[in-house]
Amino acid sequence: MTRYDPQAVxxxxxxxxxxxxxxxxxxxxxxxxFFNLMMFPYPSAEGLHIGNVFAFTGVDIFGRFTAMQGHDxxxxxxxxxxxxxxxxxxxxxNTHPMTLIPSNISNFRGQMKQLGMRIDWGHEVDTTDPxxxxxxxxxxxxxxxxxxxxxxxxxxxxxxxxxxxxxxxxVIDGRCERCSTEIxxxxxxxxxxxxxxxxxxxxxxxxxxxxxPIVKTAQRNWIGRSExxxxxxxxxxxxxxxxxxxxxxxxxxxxxxxVLAPEHTLVSQITAxxxxxxxxxxxxxxxxxxxxxxxxxxxxxxxxxxxxTNPLNAERIPIWIxxxxxxxxxxxxxxxxPAHDTRDFDFARKFGLPIKVVVAPPDWSGDDFxxxxxxxxxxxxxxxxxxMASDEASEAxxxxxxxxxxxxxxxxYRLRDWLISxxxxxGPPIPIIHCPDCGPVAVPEDQLPVELPYxxxxxxxxxxxxxxxxxxxxxxxxxxxxxxxxxxxTDVSDTFLDSSWYFLRYPSxxxxxxxxxxxxxxxxxxxxxxxxxxxxxxxxxxxxRFITMALHDMGHLPFxxxxxxxxxxxxxxxxxxKISKSRGNVVxxxxxxxxxxxxxxxxxxxxxxxxxxxxxxxxKGIEGVYRFLHRAWDLVDRYRRQDGEPELPEEAERLRHxxxxxxxxxVAGLKFNTAIAALMEFSNELQRRPALHATEVRxxxxxxxxxxxxxxxxxxxxxxxxxxxxxxxxPAYDDELAMLxxxxxxxxxxxxxxxxxxxxAGSDEDVxxxxxxxxxxxxxxxGERPVVKTIFVPDRLVNFVIKP
RNA sequence: GCCGGGGUGGCGAAAUUGGCAUACGCAGCGGACUUAAAAUCCGCCGUCCCGCAAGGGACUUGUGGGUUCAAAUCCCACCCCCGGCACCA
Numbered sequence: 027m028t029r030y031d032p033q034a035v036x037x038x039x040x041x042x043x044x045x046x047x048x049x050x051x052x053x054x055x056x057x058x059x060f061f062n063l064m065m066f067p068y069p070s071a072e073g074l075h076i077g078n079v080f081a082f083t084g085v086d087i088f089g090r091f092t093a094m095q096g097h098d099x100x101x102x103x104x105x106x107x108x109x110x111x112x113x114x115x116x117x118x119x120n121t122h123p124m125t126l127i128p129s130n131i132s133n134f135r136g137q138m139k140q141l142g143m144r145i146d147w148g149h150e151v152d153t154t155d156p157x158x159x160x161x162x163x164x165x166x167x168x169x170x171x172x173x174x175x176x177x178x179x180x181x182x183x184x185x186x187x188x189x190x191x192x193x194x195x196x197v198i199d200g201r202c203e204r205c206s207t208e209i210x211x212x213x214x215x216x217x218x219x220x221x222x223x224x225x226x227x228x229x230x231x232x233x234x235x236x237x238x239p240i241v242k243t244a245q246r247n248w249i250g251r252s253e254x255x256x257x258x259x260x261x262x263x264x265x266x267x268x269x270x271x272x273x274x275x276x277x278x279x280x281x282x283x284x285v286l287a288p289e290h291t292l293v294s295q296i297t298a299x300x301x302x303x304x305x306x307x308x309x310x311x312x313x314x315x316x317x318x319x320x321x322x323x324x325x326x327x328x329x330x331x332x333x334x335t336n337p338l339n340a341e342r343i344p345i346w347i348x349x350x351x352x353x354x355x356x357x358x359x360x361x362x363x364p365a366h367d368t369r370d371f372d373f374a375r376k377f378g379l380p381i382k383v384v385v386a387p388p389d390w391s392g393d394d395f396x397x398x399x400x401x402x403x404x405x406x407x408x409x410x411x412x413x414m415a416s417d418e419a420s421e422a423x424x425x426x427x428x429x430x431x432x433x434x435x436x437x438x439y440r441l442r443d444w445l446i447s448x449x450x451x452x453g454p455p456i457p458i459i460h461c462p463d464c465g466p467v468a469v470p471e472d473q474l475p476v477e478l479p480y481x482x483x484x485x486x487x488x489x490x491x492x493x494x495x496x497x498x499x500x501x502x503x504x505x506x507x508x509x510x511x512x513x514x515x516t517d518v519s520d521t522f523l524d525s526s527w528y529f530l531r532y533p534s535x536x537x538x539x540x541x542x543x544x545x546x547x548x549x550x551x552x553x554x555x556x557x558x559x560x561x562x563x564x565x566x567x568x569x570x571r572f573i574t575m576a577l578h579d580m581g582h583l584p585f586x587x588x589x590x591x592x593x594x595x596x597x598x599x600x601x602x603x604k605i606s607k608s609r610g611n612v613v614x615x616x617x618x619x620x621x622x623x624x625x626x627x628x629x630x631x632x633x634x635x636x637x638x639x640x641x642x643x644x645x646k647g648i649e650g651v652y653r654f655l656h657r658a659w660d661l662v663d664r665y666r667r668q669d670g671e672p673e674l675p676e677e678a679e680r681l682r683h684x685x686x687x688x689x690x691x692x693v694a695g696l697k698f699n700t701a702i703a704a705l706m707e708f709s710n711e712l713q714r715r716p717a718l719h720a721t722e723v724r725x726x727x728x729x730x731x732x733x734x735x736x737x738x739x740x741x742x743x744x745x746x747x748x749x750x751x752x753x754x755x756x757p758a759y760d761d762e763l764a765m766l767x768x769x770x771x772x773x774x775x776x777x778x779x780x781x782x783x784x785x786x787a788g789s790d791e792d793v794x795x796x797x798x799x800x801x802x803x804x805x806x807x808x809g810e811r812p813v814v815k816t817i818f819v820p821d822r823l824v825n826f827v828i829k830p
Numbered sequence: 831g832c833c834g835g836g837g838u839g840g841c842g843a844a845a846u847u848g849g850c851a852u853a854c855g856c857a858g859c860g861g862a863c864u865u866a867a868a869a870u871c872c873g874c875c876g877u878c879c880c881g882c883a884a885g886g887g888a889c890u891u892g893u894g895g896g897u898u899c900a901a902a903u904c905c906c907a908c909c910c911c912c913g914g915c916a917c918c919a
Binding site: 239240243244246247248250252254270271272273274285320321322323325348349350351352354355356357359360361362363367368369370372438440560561563564597599633634635636639641642644646647648649650651653654656657660699700702703704705706707710713770771772773774776777778779782814815816817819822823825826827 | 831832833834835836841842843844845849850853854855856857869870871898899900912913914915916917918919
């Protein structure tokens with residue numbers, strides 16, 4: 027009798043797999059390419075955490091399953107190692123990122139190998155490698171040349187702690203995503219990528235791509251399409267007009283004032299002399315507030331002394347300033363309809379402005395409102411539009427203004443351009459040279475990469491300039507166009523630019539003269555299967571779609587959506603809290619690999635809950651899975667020592683087909699927990715047998731192989747299987763054989779189960795009813811009472827309905 | 831506030847999408863093996879009631895109502911948890 031020793035088994039096969047290269051594929055030669063992608067991680071100093079292992083294991087199981095089904099599965103791995111996260115950690119540790127990152131990477135690589143991932147290590151990607159970021163810079167230049175990258179002054183999110191600007195997506199509830207410091211605003215020159223040129227396509231394609239609905243919904247929300255009217259009111263006594271957008275054109279007769287954002291460009295021009303001081307001081311205090319302060323629901327504002335005219339009813343409309351109107355939304359100005367908008371209602375109440383009802387609620391008595399009525403209704407107090415329904419009136423009002431040439435139907439979006447410049451050290455330098463005569467000029471492509479110099483003092487300066495600005499040898503250069511002295515751009519680009527194209531690089535890592543080879547790209551992309559966390563719904567997943575579309579339009583890619591299929595996995599939490607280094611609640615997977623083995627950890631993580639839901643991690647049940655693998659070992663051990671081989675009875679063969687079907691369908695649908703449960707049941711059943719048939723043992727090992735790759739490889743060898751189990755065909759099943767011959771049928775009286783009888787599968791109603799009526803228990807309940815109705819569900823139940 | 835996802839034994843969770851609720855596993859209890867323990871194996875294990883027992887009965891999927899022969903599943907109202915969006919005009 028031998029004993030299962032995970033450490034010995036795993037060490038043995040880890041080496042053997044590496045020697046025989048069974049997970050490496052010839053990206054050129056193979057015939058049934060399947061690109062199985064996992065989200066590359068940021069290689070932190072602490073190593074992989076349990077959440078990473080959970081995520082990657084699911085991808086790996088799916089990859090192994092797909093490979094056994096005959097596909098040439100390419101499963102690469104890489105490191106998203108640039109960015110604020112790495113840099114902040116390096117600062118904290120007082121280590122230079124250039125020394126920290128390589129050791130983190132080798133740690134991650136070692137862990138992934140331990141975990142038994144079928145990674146093709148011949149195609150690693152490291153975003154901090156000049157051989158990689160050279161092409162990130164190339165990508166930036168292509169966008170620049172298309173007019174999709176531009177530097178402009180804009181109010182930006184500023185994190186006073188990280189001392190850098192942040193993209194909108196990196197601001198969570200007015201705080202920095204990384205350090206939770208309250209965000210302030212600054213007006214700075216920044217590089218933007220014009221993702222808004224692609225808004226409509228990013229939104230439209232969502233209808234046709236095979237992605238988890240939850241991610242599609244998040245992207246739709248983020249893009250935030252809204253339809254309405256854009257029009258303008260003339261400012262009295264000037265030649266200026268105030269343009270605004272509204273989704274409720276039907277309420278335009280209810281406008282009783284207008285409100286401008288404090289940053290609105292016309293504020294100083296229209297403010298009346300006597301209000302100037304009040305306006306100035308309001309504006310400067312509003313600008314000084316943090317984002318969170320400005321989100322206070324307390325209504326503040328000040329009258330400008332100016333008036334506009336509502337052209338529809340010639341009413342005189344006072345113009346106010348208030349910080350509840352955001353400069354970045356719409357035009358930064360609104361028509362205020364206090365009767366039908368809660369924000370305007372509060373403002374009007376506070377400053378004693380009139381409230382005029384123009385949309386009557388269904389049972390309106392004509393009284394003043396106690397709160398804003400924001401639903402649709404019947405139009406009143408609106409001249410020729412009275413009596414119409416809201417939607418009808420909206421349409422009519424837009425049409426009228428369009429006829430007059432003073433307004434138009436418009437679609438606006440919440441999505442704004444992607445701010446990619448960072449005033450930090452740890453990123454790829456933006457490859458631009460600023461020439462006093464020629465303006466911003468692209469670094470010629472043959473001079474890429476613009477290498478990130480080693481800088482001892484890489485701490486952020488806080489001056490709105492990157493630490494690179496202090497490195498004279500880096501900054502000073504000559505203009506590639508006119509040869510005059512010029513200065514390099516010193517900002518680096520956002521990490522999300524690095525990750526927006528890494529999947530394109532994987533098949534082509536051997537090329538140093540192009541980012542991705544056309545032929546290989548055609549063969550391997552778009553990505554066949556991408557599995558990752560939902561937390562990237564609106565960041566990475568939206569950016570990489572945009573970059574793919576842009577590259578497609580420039581003729582570099584034959585497709586415009588990067589991922590054929592995307593599935594979101596759940597997030598593991600720990601004792602109700604998100605797992606994070608800052609919380610110190612990191613569970614180290616290495617401990618479990620050491621105590622139980624990678625096979626047990628993998629199988630346990632997949633068994634203990636739904637892959638798409640994640641949940642609270644606890645190791646409470648890990649012993650059960652450990653025992654299960656031991657049982658599988660002992661089962662094979664017993665099989666090897668048994669004398670001869672029994673016949674395989676039909677019932678056993680049918681069971682085998684049922685299990686294959688169950689596991690096949692479950693793994694294909696990423697329902698790993700129920701697949702493992704089915705395998706446990708199967709092995710429990712086999713354990714009851716006096717002797718085992720080779721087919722049964724082989725089936726169990728093959729089905730278990732994606733979950734527990736090491737132990738199944740070893741057992742496969744023990745039973746004389748051809749190396750490697752991971753290169754064998756996935757067992758086939760036959761639907762006919764997978765059917766049960768005999769089924770249990772519930773017999774109910776008035777919907778309550780009173781007995782369960784056995785019947786041949788597929789029996790007709792009269793046969794089953796006859797059997798059911800023979801049951802003593804059933805007869806006891808039926809007695810003399812007549813059956814009013816009989817419900818028959820084939821192979822499931824009979825229900826006799828009787829009068830109570 | 832809006833949009834998603836969820837609430838099932840002591841615990842992690844299943845349930846072919848309206849058809850035997852609690853599969854699989856953990857923990858617990860009892861037993862076998864052992865000098866003993868570990869490991870392993872076998873049995874029990876939703877709650878309450880009747881019964882010494884075999885057994886029988888009632889109830890049970892966050893709460894309350896409804897539809898149906900039949901509801902964890904569908905509908906209405908409400909409570910709680912998680913995620914996303916949010917002064918978005």
